[in-house]
Amino acid sequence: MPLALAHAAAAPAQSTQVFILPHGTTSLPAAAAGDLPEAAARYVEKALADDQKLVHLNHFSHHHYFVVLADKPTTAQVAEQLRRAGHTLHGQLKAEKVEEVFIENHSATSNAALLLAEGLALSAYQFEGYKTDEKSQKPASLARVYVVGNGATVAEITELEGLLEGVEFARDLVNAPLNKLNAVQFAERMAEAGDRAGYTTDILDLAKIEALRMGGLLAVNLGSPEPPTFSILEYKPENAQNEKPYVLVGKGVVFDTGGLSLKPTPNSMDMMKCDMAGGAAVAGTLYALAKNQVPLHVIGLVPATDNRPGGLAYAPGDVLTMHSGLTVEVRNTDAEGRLLLADALSFAKRYEPELVIDLATLTGAAVRALGTEASASMGTAEPATLQKLAEAGYAVHERLVEFPLWDEYADHIKSDIADINNLGKGEAGHISAAKFLERFAVGYPWIHLDIAGPAYLTAPESYRGKGGTGVGVRLLYEFLTKQLA
Missing domain, CATH: 3.40.630.10 (Zn peptidases)
Known part of the structure; x- marks a missing residue:
């Protein structure tokens, strides 16, 4: 089955969160900085200043990811960059054995969270196939993706699913x-x-x-x-x-x-x-x-x-x-x-x-x-x-x-x-x-x-x-x- 998609009013404390940021941003919006320690916030802002498009903070109990929109001439190209960012993100979530993730959109692209979730879900597809050994049958850890707040309506998430x-x-x-x-x-x-x-x-x-x-x-x-x-x-x-x-x-x-x-x-x-x-x-x-x-x-x-x-x-x-x-x-x-x-x-x-x-x-x-x-x-x-x-x-x-x-x-x-x-x-x-x-x-x-x-x-x-x-x-x-x- 595809990844389960759902809506959440807010991300719980110490959950794995993904923050979508506008192109060109070098400072964290207050809502994305949350309760980050000052050193962690400085690390992220330095990475943003270095034009990194995906920044990862490992808090050991949970993770924070910051996805920066690309500067593209058309909305279709921006959308595709977000799907591809979802694929890259999926690789990191898989490596960290993350089970659920909360996506927050802090950019002006209103459907950015949905597009990132789409890339995540399409990347998560696995053909069940016909292998019989237990190691091959082990499912991926990531099982659920939440879109937070006004990143998408329940109806939009249901339609995408x-x-x-x-x-x-x-x-x-x-x-x-x-x-x-x-x-x-x-x-x-x-x-x-x-x-x-x-x-x-x-x-x-x-x-x-x-x-x-x-x-x-x-x-x-x-x-x-x-x-x-x-x-x-x-x-x-x-x-x-x-x-x-x-x-x-x-x-x-x-x-x-x-x-x-x-x-x-x-x-x-x-x-x-x-x-x-x-x-x-x-x-x-x-x-x-x-x-x-x-x-x-x-x-x-x-x-x-x-x-x-x-x-x-x-x-x-x-x-x-x-x-x-x-x-x-x-x-x-x-x-x-x-x-x-x-x-x-x-x-x-x-x-x-x-x-x-x-x-x-x-x-x-x-x-x-x-x-x-x-x-x-x-x-x-x-x-x-x-x-x-x-x-x-x-x-x-x-x-x-x-x-x-x-x-x-x-x-x-x-x-x-x-x-x-x-x-x-x-x-x-x-x-x-x-x-x-x-x-x-x-x-x-x-x-x-x-x-x-x-x-x-x-x-x-x-x-x-x-x-x-x-x-x-x-x-x-x-x-x-x-x-x-």
């Missing part, structure tokens, strides 16, 4: 291996989470998927000994402000070998348990929205299967008939994610949505273009909508870079024997993949997010950690809640 639970849920899903999370188990985990949070789940089995003629999902599943699923997650509160639902579509390839177009290993295949990170982000977002009772009608669609080369596996050269009726020539079985998404995007039309956003670890091209620092975005939605989503990305530091969907890119997916093919050229692969999806996202505004870079990290990076990052949950939550009147 619900959001962080959604991020942790997504991370847990991404970190689970295939033998613990096949397509059926993935669907069941999402349904169980819905029961806890307050959204409903309808799991379509193989027979229903066949009846819907979802040719893309069925083709990718042919090589698997296990059936596919198509999960429909719906959160529809009675006080929903939107007449038309927002629909989120997530790629749910629980493991991708590449199929007959087998991926090389090591590296390319080793981390492919993360290929359902788009579906995990959709589930995490629905969880957070429902948990926090956000008054929006939101639907999540998650087509799921693994992609293997066994049995009657689909092959390069095959022609598929999709849910929409379009035909697709398969040029490469490792370009499978777009086939699942295409069926889901076509299916989404029945909801007459306000907006459809899909998320997928779709292409290596997006990683080569942006690394792990950002996701690629493209779509047919109005520029103002794309801009609002980009602003949400900056606000939570899950940044987006928009790429074009010019008509010329349609040439990359032309086929001699079918309506389109599933593989573009060697260049602009993330764009040709989106151009493929565009043919199925018809009748509504649509945005595609290629999250292949930031979805899974092979080395720790600040509060994003190592492994599944849960990218997309905070982004979509920020964007959707900003649509409220």
Whole structure:
């Protein structure tokens, strides 16, 4: 579970406290100095004068930490510095085996305490995993974070806690291996989470998927000994402000070998348990929205299967008939994610949505273009909508870079024997993949997010950690809640 977050009117005597101070401060505010001995106060002020950003006082029975805001040109950059300060602080609290901490904000940034707590909590995430020895199972000491006084309201703290639970849920899903999370188990985990949070789940089995003629999902599943699923997650509160639902579509390839177009290993295949990170982000977002009772009608669609080369596996050269009726020539079985998404995007039309956003670890091209620092975005939605989503990305530091969907890119997916093919050229692969999806996202505004870079990290990076990052949950939550009147 995430760190427990709570509100406190004041910090008790001899408790571990964190004081957030304005940039450039060299003297302690009276409220932050408290009952510090004169020598201790002088030590802190000297460190502040030396431009130290995190100052630690060890009182042996308890600790005091002083976090100084960075001088950044935008509020989004200040917010990110606070999250990263939370990560640094978490390392020190862990080393000192601190069990609970009280955060006081003495800066002009009104939400500074919440942002620091967010960084602390995201850094504290641990995947429980499957270790059996007692030493490995020992939980971290830090269990509770209090925000003191007017640093945040109880409602704001509760909302952040619900959001962080959604991020942790997504991370847990991404970190689970295939033998613990096949397509059926993935669907069941999402349904169980819905029961806890307050959204409903309808799991379509193989027979229903066949009846819907979802040719893309069925083709990718042919090589698997296990059936596919198509999960429909719906959160529809009675006080929903939107007449038309927002629909989120997530790629749910629980493991991708590449199929007959087998991926090389090591590296390319080793981390492919993360290929359902788009579906995990959709589930995490629905969880957070429902948990926090956000008054929006939101639907999540998650087509799921693994992609293997066994049995009657689909092959390069095959022609598929999709849910929409379009035909697709398969040029490469490792370009499978777009086939699942295409069926889901076509299916989404029945909801007459306000907006459809899909998320997928779709292409290596997006990683080569942006690394792990950002996701690629493209779509047919109005520029103002794309801009609002980009602003949400900056606000939570899950940044987006928009790429074009010019008509010329349609040439990359032309086929001699079918309506389109599933593989573009060697260049602009993330764009040709989106151009493929565009043919199925018809009748509504649509945005595609290629999250292949930031979805899974092979080395720790600040509060994003190592492994599944849960990218997309905070982004979509920020964007959707900003649509409220």
